[in-house]
Amino acid sequence: MDMPEPPFTEFYGAHFQRIAVQLYAYLGDHAEAQDLAQEAFCRALQQWPRISRYDDPSAWVRRVAWNLATSRLRRLQTALGFLARQREQHVEGPGPDRVALVAALGTLPANQRRALVLHHLAELGVAEIARQEGVAEGTVRSWLARGRAKLAAQLTPEVWHA
Known part of the structure; x- marks a missing residue:
């Protein structure tokens, strides 16, 4: 049952x-x-x-x-x-040299700063930068020269090793 x-x-x-x-x-x-x-x-x-x-x-x-x-x-x-x-691994913050370089790059006119970054960091040639920016190669070479000169004046050995 x-x-x-x-x-x-x-x-x-x-x-x-x-x-x-x-x-x-x-x-x-x-x-x-x-x-x-x-x-x-x-x-x-x-x-x-x-x-x-x-x-x-x-x-x-x-x-x-x-x-x-x-x-x-x-x-x-x-x-x-x-x-x-x-998760990304934690890395140390930028050192004083990088801070000085970024600050100095920030004082340059935009066209010179772009040319320097594209040439030295992105490793683009003058012709590639000229095509990207829509200017003559001579203009890019001028931007690079002027930008380097202004950076050199700002980034003295004292700044790099402060």
């Missing part, structure tokens, strides 16, 4: 809070604990005719909830490990 299954709502009301509190203590996140407890009870509801006949249906729900919590923590640890590996 089969015993009638107890109503799920009574079971839920009697055990939800206790399981959610246990998960909260384990996870340290109240909302997450409630979500996982809710998920475990949803899974129990889907199989309630079978689970309700267990000696202790709450043990089944508790086990499912704890398994969900453990899985969530593992996924979180995996995600955090991935993010940690993706």
Whole structure:
């Protein structure tokens, strides 16, 4: 003779809070604990005719909830490990020489500064810079010469080794 299954709502009301509190203590996140407890009870509801006949249906729900919590923590640890590996490495700030050079470049007219940066940092030739800027090659050579002269006047050995 089969015993009638107890109503799920009574079971839920009697055990939800206790399981959610246990998960909260384990996870340290109240909302997450409630979500996982809710998920475990949803899974129990889907199989309630079978689970309700267990000696202790709450043990089944508790086990499912704890398994969900453990899985969530593992996924979180995996995600955090991935993010940690993706972060850029910290590098020291610019040294005084770089600060002096950037400051000196900032005093140059824009065309001279662009020509110097493209030629010395981007390693573009005079012809490439002339094409990019839409000027004659002689103009680029003039910008480079004037820019270098102004930098040389500003970047004396005292500035470089201050």
